[in-house]
Amino acid sequence: MSRPREEKYQAILDAATEAFAEYGFFNSQISKIAKLAGVADGTIYLYFKNKEDILISLFTERMGQFINEIRHEIEECQSAKERLLRIIKTHLRYMQENRSLAMFTQIELRQSNPTIREAISGPLREYFHIIELVLTEGVNKGELLLYDVKVGRQMFFGTLDAMVSDWVISKKPRSLEGMEEVVFDLMCGAFKIGEIN
Structure with missing residues (x-):
């Protein structure tokens, strides 16, 4: 994985950690994770299949x-x-x-x-x-x-x-x-x- 791609991947994981901790897994929509990560919703799917995969x-x-x-x-x-x-x-x-x-x-x-x-x-x-x-x-x-x-x-x-x-x-x-x-x-x-x- 290239450095920018790795940084984005880690940003998504960091955002997911925050979202899951604050809202719970089931109430954390992909859009919330994307917003916290500073990426578009669709970008998440370039890295992960779904929320369970995250x-x-x-x-x-x-x-x-x-x-x-x-x-x-x-x-x-x-x-x-x-x-x-x-x-x-x-x-x-x-x-x-x-x-x-x-x-x-x-x-x-x-x-x-x-x-x-x-x-x-x-x-x-x-x-x-x-x-x-x-x-x-x-x-x-x-x-x-x-x-x-x-x-x-x-x-x-x-x-x-x-x-x-x-x-x-x-x-x-x-x-x-x-x-x-x-x-x-x-x-x-x-x-x-x-x-x-």
Whole structure:
């Protein structure tokens, strides 16, 4: 994709993020997205088949960026404990910095039809896989006490997910970034980090 074309594509995705967060997916007409992006309605169809295609592309692209950031953050870590803390910090910071994206992912995607849910499941499964690898490594090295890695991943992700959901719907939200240590302490207790041996 040429640079001007890529810039327009990103502008449409940014506009869609804002529209979906503000109006909801079903109430966001292509014309609203086009207006926010500063393009003609017809231009949208040069990049996307329909509104569902925008939603799928948006989630896949933004989650891809998020996952790349997670991978980068944990690659230099020496222990599972460090990796878990980095994942927590990156997850909460990324959502705090991208509130419209957080609103969109926490509220709108949960109401999507089964076809859309299936189309966006790949990046989410990739994130789950990263968490499971970190937990498995921690168990294998004796850093974590965990009897079921999948349940551990569900608990870990579920905690972060619930915090972001609460932050999105709160009328007076606390800073997510200020909650990193609280979540980490909770995970340390749950996974018995530092108590093994």
